[in-house]
Amino acid sequence: MAIITRDVDYEHDGVALRGQLALDDATDGPRPLVLVSHAWAGRSPFEDDKARALAELGYAGFALDLYGAGVLGNSTEENSALMTPFIEDRALLQDRLRSALAAARAQDEVDPGRCAAIGFCFGGLCVLDLARCGTDLRGVVSVHGLFMPAANVAGTPITAKVLALHGWDDPMATHEQALALTQEMTAAGADWQLHVYGNTMHAFTNPAANDPDFGTVYDATADRRAWQSIRDFLAEVLA
Amino acid sequence: MAIITRDVDYEHDGVALRGQLALDDATDGPRPLVLVSHAWAGRSPFEDDKARALAELGYAGFALDLYGAGVLGNSTEENSALMTPFIEDRALLQDRLRSALAAARAQDEVDPGRCAAIGFCFGGLCVLDLARCGTDLRGVVSVHGLFMPAANVAGTPITAKVLALHGWDDPMATHEQALALTQEMTAAGADWQLHVYGNTMHAFTNPAANDPDFGTVYDATADRRAWQSIRDFLAEVLA
Numbered sequence: 001m002a003i004i005t006r007d008v009d010y011e012h013d014g015v016a017l018r019g020q021l022a023l024d025d026a027t028d029g030p031r032p033l034v035l036v037s038h039a040w041a042g043r044s045p046f047e048d049d050k051a052r053a054l055a056e057l058g059y060a061g062f063a064l065d066l067y068g069a070g071v072l073g074n075s076t077e078e079n080s081a082l083m084t085p086f087i088e089d090r091a092l093l094q095d096r097l098r099s100a101l102a103a104a105r106a107q108d109e110v111d112p113g114r115c116a117a118i119g120f121c122f123g124g125l126c127v128l129d130l131a132r133c134g135t136d137l138r139g140v141v142s143v144h145g146l147f148m149p150a151a152n153v154a155g156t157p158i159t160a161k162v163l164a165l166h167g168w169d170d171p172m173a174t175h176e177q178a179l180a181l182t183q184e185m186t187a188a189g190a191d192w193q194l195h196v197y198g199n200t201m202h203a204f205t206n207p208a209a210n211d212p213d214f215g216t217v218y219d220a221t222a223d224r225r226a227w228q229s230i231r232d233f234l235a236e237v238l239a
Numbered sequence: 240m241a242i243i244t245r246d247v248d249y250e251h252d253g254v255a256l257r258g259q260l261a262l263d264d265a266t267d268g269p270r271p272l273v274l275v276s277h278a279w280a281g282r283s284p285f286e287d288d289k290a291r292a293l294a295e296l297g298y299a300g301f302a303l304d305l306y307g308a309g310v311l312g313n314s315t316e317e318n319s320a321l322m323t324p325f326i327e328d329r330a331l332l333q334d335r336l337r338s339a340l341a342a343a344r345a346q347d348e349v350d351p352g353r354c355a356a357i358g359f360c361f362g363g364l365c366v367l368d369l370a371r372c373g374t375d376l377r378g379v380v381s382v383h384g385l386f387m388p389a390a391n392v393a394g395t396p397i398t399a400k401v402l403a404l405h406g407w408d409d410p411m412a413t414h415e416q417a418l419a420l421t422q423e424m425t426a427a428g429a430d431w432q433l434h435v436y437g438n439t440m441h442a443f444t445n446p447a448a449n450d451p452d453f454g455t456v457y458d459a460t461a462d463r464r465a466w467q468s469i470r471d472f473l474a475e476v477l478a
Contacts, residue, residue, distance in 0.1 A: 168421060175418070182407055186437055193464070198424055198431035225432070225475075232467050 001026040003055045005048070008062070009069070010103035012096045018069035019100060020048050021062050022055035023109055030111035031060040032138075032238040033104055037097070037119030037126040038066065039206075040083040041073040046206065050118070057231065059238070060110045064100035066093070066126070076214075083122050090150040094133045097126055101135065114138060114238050116160075118230060121172075121203060122146060124164070129153075131160040131190065139163065139237035141230050144170060144202050147177040149184050158190035163233045165226045167200030171215035195229055197222045240265035242294045244287070247301070248308070249342035251335045257308035258339060259287050260301050261294035262348055269350035270299040271377075271477040272343055276336070276358030276365040277305065278445075279322040280312040285445065289357070296470065298477070299349045303339035305332070305365070315453075322361050329389040333372045336365055340374065353377060353477050355399075357469060360411075360442060361385060363403070368392075370399040370429065378402065378476035380469050383409060383441050386416040388423050397429035402472045404465045406439030410454035434468055436461045 001024050008019045020043070023031065034054045038047045043065040051061030065071075066086065073079035086093040105112045116139045119127040124145015131140045133153045139161035147164075162185055166178060178194065185192035203209035203216035205223045210216075240263050247258045259282070262270065273293045277286045282304045290300030304310075305325065312318035325332040344351045355378045358366040363384015370379045372392045378400035386403075401424055405417060417433065424431035442448035442455035444462045449455075 168425075179414070182435065182437065186407075190437065191460070192437035194435040194437075196421065196433040196435065198421065198429065198433075221430070225471075228471050229468075232464075232471070236464075 003052050005052065008103055008107065010099060012099035013092070016069050017065040017096075017100070019043070019062055019064045019103065020051060021060060021104065021107055021109075022048070022051040023060055024055050024058060027058055031058060031109055032114035032116070032234075033110045033112075034059045034061055034234060034238075035101060035104060035115070035117035035119075035127070036061060036063045037117060037123035038063065039121035039123055039203075040079040042067045042071050042082060044072055047120070047123075050120075054234075057234070059234065060104070060107065062100075062104040064097070064104070066096050066100070087125075087148070090129060091152045093126065094129050094150070094153070097130050098135060101130070101137075116140065116234055116237055118143060119145060120205060128162070128164075131158045131162055132156060132188070134159065139233060141165065141233055143226055143230070144204055145173065147173045147181045149180070156188065158185065158188040160190075161233075161237050162190045162192040163229065164192070164194045165229060166194060166196050167202060167204050167219070167222060168196050168198050169200055169215075170202040172202045195226075197225065242291050244291065247342055247346065249338060251338035252331070254307050256304040256339070258282070258301055258303045258342065259290060260299060260343065260346055260348075261287070261290040262299055263294050263297060266297055270297060270348055271353035271355070271473075272349045272351075273298045273300050273473060273477075274340060274343060274354070274356035274358075274366070275300060275302045276356060276362030277302065278360035278362055278442075279318040281306045281310050281321060283311055286359070286362075289359075293473075296473070298473065299343070299346065301339075301343040303336070303343070305335050305339070326364075326387070329368060330391045332365065333368050333389070333392070336369050337374060340369070340376075355379065355473055355476055357382060358384060359444060367401070367403075370397045370401055371395060371427070373398065378472060380404065380472055382465055382469070383443055384412065386412045386420045388419070395427065397424065397427040399429075400472075400476050401429045401431040402468065403431070403433045404468060405433060405435050406441060406443050406458070406461060407435050407437050408439055408454075409441040411441045434465075436464065
């Protein structure tokens with residue numbers, strides 16, 4: 001077995017985007033698809049590695065791109081400037097996410113009927129938004145994601161199963177926001193789960209996170225538990 | 240492979256108690272121990288089945304007994320009468336739980352250095368109490384457990400890893416109590432996790448539960464997810 005990767009170029013609203021597809025070449029036939037939605041910096045080696053890890057599990061992993069081919073922030077200011085337009089225009093965010101899904105779904109190696117999405121930090125908000133706007137996915141996993149609801153699609157029934165993996169000391173997703181998420185998901189009729197990790201901050205899966213004052217700290221134990229829960233969830237929803 | 244079971248008689252405070260040990264006879268050498276703490280009715284086929292399922296995973300499963308050999312409630316009134324003395328005297332409960340652990344740990348097939356506990360409903364409170372009183376266990380899992388803290392051991396450091404599997408619509412463990420549990424576990428220095436299942440009531444692992452007005456309803460999906468999380472947790476803490 002070997003993991004192969006391939007750039008996938010697509011376009012949305014005049015912006016040239018570039019995702020990366022990862023596959024195990026020992027697998028025959030169409031694979032279930034798992035999108036990987038990037039954190040606020042943009043599509044980086046972190047997300048590409050997750051797509052490869054998903055390929056090792058037998059899925060077609062697809063690290064999507066929201067910002068434009070090669071665009072990657074290098075500071076909190078740059079990252080914030082890249083993310084903010086999408087936080088301020090959730091319809092734009094949702095449309096762009098759907099363009100990534102369509103591009104990935106169209107690949108020959110993908111089973112278009114078995115698709116899920118995972119996302120980290122801002123990417124967690126993104127995959128929740130895919131669920132919130134009624135996208136036809138089997139399931140989504142938000143990993144230390146942001147929980148702000150999307151007013152533009154409020155009231156839309158959620159058919160994707162939802163799993164949120166959440167550090168209880170995450171200052172970017174407060175206890176009040178976590179509780180609001182449970183209410184929102186229930187009201188939308190979602191099959192939802194929230195796994196809370198004690199003594200865990202934002203960005204706990206990112207080995208480079210080491211800024212307790214900012215609220216971002218890697219936690220190897222929570223990272224390992226989160227990956228196990230992602231595996232279990234994908235095995236359930238993509239069976 | 241065959242699962243064998245054996246009654247284990249023990250005694251606490253003048254009360255004759257009878258647990259059941261379950262083992263895979265194909266396993267050699269001492270196995271990690273997993274206690275199964277019963278719901279409010281007492282040790283029943285439900286808990287014995289869980290001990291056998293744990294034996295199938297390679298553990299020594301031990302369905303403990305808090306009430307007395309053969310004592311099993313047959314109505315909510317009887318169950319409540321059996322449980323209440325222990326809720327009102329947490330020190331008695333904790334002592335009795337430790338007597339069960341000691342009896343199980345003394346069995347030849349058990350590795351006394353690798354022990355964990357799981358419990359259902361009242362049994363969830365029991366395994367949390369084992370953790371709360373500083374018992375030397377690798378981990379405990381509360382499954383739709385009750386969350387009331389134990390004043391007699393408040394402030395004791397918790398060394399066992401803690402996982403609580405919780406239905407968000409459980410009227411016997413309210414949102415406020417779940418939030419209080421997160422505060423209590425953090426203050427006690429515990430490595431803790433809380434997995435919340437949406438649209439899920441109390442007793443969700445019990446196929447006989449079917450009383451939405453009382454707040455107890457079986458949920459096959461939550462049951463399956465909970466068992467997977469128990470497996471993952473035990474594999475982590477008993478490795």
